[in-house]
Amino acid sequence: MIRAYLFDLDGTLFRGSVAIPGAAEAVNALRARGAAIRFLTNNSTRTRDEFAAKLRGFGYVAEDREVYSTAAGTAFHLNESGLKSAFVVGEIGLKATLAESGIAVVEEGPADAVVVGLARNFSYDMLKEAMERIRAGAAFVATNPDKTYPVEGGGLIPGAGSIVAAVRACSGVEPFIVGKPNPFLVRAAVAELRLNPEEVLVVGDRLDTDIEAGKAAGCPTWLVLSGVEPALPDGQPGSADVTGLL
Template sequence: MNLLKNIRLFLLDMDGTFYLGDRVLEGSRPFVDKIAAMPDCQLAFLTNNSSKNRMDYVKKLQKMGFSFSEDQVITSGEATTIYLNRQRPGARVFLLGTPSLEQEFEEAGFILTDAEPDFAVLGFDQCLTYERLRKLCDFVRADVPYIATHPDFNCPIENGGFIPDTGAMMAFVEASTGKRPLVIGKPNRYIIDAAADKFRIPHEEIAMVGDRLYTDIAVGAQAGITSILVLSGETGRQDLEGSEIQPDYIFEDLGELAKQL
């Protein structure tokens, strides 16, 4: 486990890794306690869901008995603002997203507009209207730089089942315009680049911990960071057989990972 000794930042997926629905997974608290006892190491939560902002997740974790700061949560929405601030601080942005995502962009210094935007950004928008989708397609056809927060086609909901997510909206826009966006969220490296910028920690000292091969583990290879698969969620050992995506390490859960640190 020599490689893990070099890790200063553990990025944790949330659902299936730290909790499942509203239930904290066994091993999560020992992992938090272990990191707290390591002065040169820290953890942060990394999620593709751009419908909520960082404070929404902090409140959910508080209800589970954990005290984390906003700075310890990175959403694909925040990662998108970090990426755009590197391109053009204070830019004019046409944004499809929830009120929480709009707040995230405004607090990052962007001007939200329906006219002459510098960027067109597609996030998870549960208040979506045909008119705003039409405007997005118009901007994309006009070659306004087109960004999507994350590529997930469906979003799980608390009572079971799924609702269409940003990836489904991307498919709509592509069918109409023939164009695809630059995508920030997992499995693309931009979300890890944003985390590295935010915490000022180099990629070689970052590990991604998650339960999904095609997002959490795939982003490790894309971004050149250590990837750690936990078997507490979606992926089982049988899923690794024949998969081109392979983690650097495999643990049953966060508790087993904690014992190795």
């Protein structure tokens, strides 16, 4: 029996600034039936409260504590690993989350880690600085490997994974990846819910991140076609969008 749902955000509940029709009503209906709802995103550009506010703006019932983001996951990983400073290739939400968690975000000089996420202001100079620090011994930590990112109108833009690939290529170092397909965030949510993995359905729009992470955590999965994937593979449960869960 499914007692909780872990929803991806981009491509699953909205695309950029556009809501997916009927999605908020469907998720709220599942909540009204007694299911626990959590939101898991590989997007590192916002803080948890900003993601929750965006969800509420689309009509979802959402609390800050229900959002699991790669920014928060990265902060946890750095603290657990004893990495106290980071050069960040990313946006303000990631930097703010790290700083609030006690990580010193450095712009110049050495750093314990280089953290790479989605950075729409990415430049050659950023790439060079990231490479130099990693080659000097800084840990290479990536928020997520998503090569593309779904936006309004059915389009795609380069995702954090494209930037991670560039840093990997010039540094020659493989990163530790915090977000999906690493099941870290899924397992954290399942543990917080105090449920068995088989009672928690992971819902997302990407086979290589959302679905893979859910399966790695031992959870059943549901693929929606409102984001990246064009069709359901044989044997993969899913629907056109989240309204198919009702």
